[in-house]
Every structure is written in C-alpha cells, then in structure tokens.
Amino acid sequence: MAKELALIGCGNMGTAMLKGIVGSGLVAAQDVTVADVSETSQQRLAGELGCQGTCDNSEAVAGAKSIIIAVKPQYLDGVVKAFAPSVDKDAVIISIAAGVSLERLEGLLGADHKIVRVMPNLAAMVGESMSALCPNDNVTEAEREGVHELFCAFGKAEFIPEHLMDAVVAVSGSAPAYVCLFIEAMADAAVIEGMPRAQAYAMAEQAVLGTAKYLQETGTHPAVLKDMVSSPAGTTIAAVAELERGGLRATVVDAMLACAERNRELA
Incomplete structure (x- = not known):
C-alpha cells in the first residue's frame, strides 16, 4: 500500500520536522513510516505521533510518495545505497545532509530520480526553522510546491540555486x-x-x-x-x-x- 511519507533518521532534526508536518495536518500520522537503526528512537517517535515504525529503511521507503533522509552526512552513502533499490521511481527524495550535493545524491540514487537538497536549522524544534530548498530538474512544479509546503509546516522555506548552499549553511x-x-x-x-x-x-x-x-x-x-x-x-x-x-x-x-x-x- 502506498504511503505519503517516509522519514529515515529519528534524531533531533528528523523528529522536529515530522512533528511539525504531522501537527500541521499536512500528512496524517497513519500515512507516515519512520525508520531508525535505534529501535528505541523509532518506537518512541512512532508511538508519540501514532505513525508506523521500523528499523528496516527499505521497508520504510517502499511505496512512499515522499522520503526525507535525515541522517548525518558521514552515514548517508551507506544508508542510501542500501535502500535505493526499494525507492519508487516517482518518489520525491529529500535530503537534509549538510554538504551533500545533488550530484552526489544522484550518483547514489540514480540521475532519473526526483531529488531535493534541503538545509533546515534546529529552530524547527519550535516551528521556526529557515529552510533552503534546492530541487533537481526532475522535480515538477507541483512537487516543488508540495515540498515547500512540507517545510513551511515548521518555519519558513525558500528555493535557492545550489551554488548558494554554502552561504545558506553559514547564514542560516x-x-x-x-x-x-x-x-x-x-x-x-x-x-x-x-x-x-x-x-x-x-x-x-x-x-x-x-x-x-x-x-x-x-x-x-x-x-x-x-x-x-x-x-x-x-x-x-x-x-x-x-x-x-x-x-x-x-x-x-x-x-x-x-x-x-x-x-x-x-x-
């Protein structure tokens, strides 16, 4: 069964973003699956919000319309390579890993995938994040609007060209x-x-x-x-x-x- 959203990584940022998204009513909790290597972390978040939880990333992303990857940059390659075969070809894949370019993400997932590179900040925990959004050319206008709406659920969001992402990390x-x-x-x-x-x-x-x-x-x-x-x-x-x-x-x-x-x- 198709689900709206999968979250990979239940750390501080992933948790804050998902609470904002579910709390805003944009996505119903029952249409969300969260995954984390820590069974305690994913069960805590799943239990708090009423969504599904798993330690299997491939299970989480299978059939998901949107996927948010909220793992640390040093773990990204291994995590993405492991679940990439299970990603639906029309899924919008969102990465918040600092310093990880669209080119690198396309190398891990395939250049034909719809990928959005995002830089939020920890103020997401109180609904006041400033998020910079950078989609690749495969993302449609309607999908861009959908991603923008997701990130506005816990603050403000703006689209930027990728060459400004280093400045975004510094200023926001x-x-x-x-x-x-x-x-x-x-x-x-x-x-x-x-x-x-x-x-x-x-x-x-x-x-x-x-x-x-x-x-x-x-x-x-x-x-x-x-x-x-x-x-x-x-x-x-x-x-x-x-x-x-x-x-x-x-x-x-x-x-x-x-x-x-x-x-x-x-x-």
Whole structure:
C-alpha cells in the first residue's frame, strides 16, 4: 500500500520536522513510516505521533510518495545505497545532509530520480526553522510546491540555486550557534553587573527574539533600527562603538566564511 511519507533518521532534526508536518495536518500520522537503526528512537517517535515504525529503511521507503533522509552526512552513502533499490521511481527524495550535493545524491540514487537538497536549522524544534530548498530538474512544479509546503509546516522555506548552499549553511543552518554565543555573552555581562543568571538569560533571549520579530514584521533595515535605538551620546551608541572596536562585524564575517568553506570540504 502506498504511503505519503517516509522519514529515515529519528534524531533531533528528523523528529522536529515530522512533528511539525504531522501537527500541521499536512500528512496524517497513519500515512507516515519512520525508520531508525535505534529501535528505541523509532518506537518512541512512532508511538508519540501514532505513525508506523521500523528499523528496516527499505521497508520504510517502499511505496512512499515522499522520503526525507535525515541522517548525518558521514552515514548517508551507506544508508542510501542500501535502500535505493526499494525507492519508487516517482518518489520525491529529500535530503537534509549538510554538504551533500545533488550530484552526489544522484550518483547514489540514480540521475532519473526526483531529488531535493534541503538545509533546515534546529529552530524547527519550535516551528521556526529557515529552510533552503534546492530541487533537481526532475522535480515538477507541483512537487516543488508540495515540498515547500512540507517545510513551511515548521518555519519558513525558500528555493535557492545550489551554488548558494554554502552561504545558506553559514547564514542560516549554523546560525543558532552564533546567536547562542551572543546571548551567552550578553547574559554574562548582566551577571557581572549583579543580575541573577536565569533572569539575565531570559532578558537576553527576549531581546534577540523581539528584535528579529520587529525586523521581520516591519521590513525595517537592521542599520535603521540600530540608529533608532542609538541616541546621541547615549548608552547604546557607547556599546556599539565598543563592539566595532572589538571587530564584531569582521569576526562574524570570518566565522561565516569558515563555515561555508568547511561545507565545501564536506561535499
């Protein structure tokens, strides 16, 4: 019997994505099969959502209309080669493995398959992922729209050309780590000033969340908002000047370029 969706890999990202997809009502739980080498992991997710679970990837993908591969890049080749013979020729195969190109995926699955390379981020766990979608030429317009809808179930999604995927990993995929470092530093400073640690984190987190939401909802340029907050001879401009002296911009750029380069090395 044909099923709508198979998920290969029940780690943090796979679990977060599937919860968003099923929770949105896009795909009914009974039309989903999850697979993982860990029987505990697949049974936990299957039990929580009410979908089917298995440790056999080939069983999971057989007859599935869409397949999401959510395994780490170092395991991808072996996993895909093992289940590839069981994939339906019309299935849309979605990979979220960082650094793995469409060309490499086509080499594993066959160039005639419908394949979409995707880079989400861990904010999928709270329904706020930013996902970049890159389909190969075999994916139809209707299928592109279907994949876009799936990834919008747990955040936002945009189509990009594959040559920009290294930039996507740097600006979005790995971004939660940079933001967390900044929040940590803000909280540390507040603690130095005498604020309790929990309160410092709560204030720093809300400041970042509120700023991002303001920019999204108003379309204001970040530089404009920075200028709005920075009164002449005020406290904010003093902090901004110190960040500039410390080379914040250059450090962020260098870090993101290093991230993009590492992604190229993994390809």
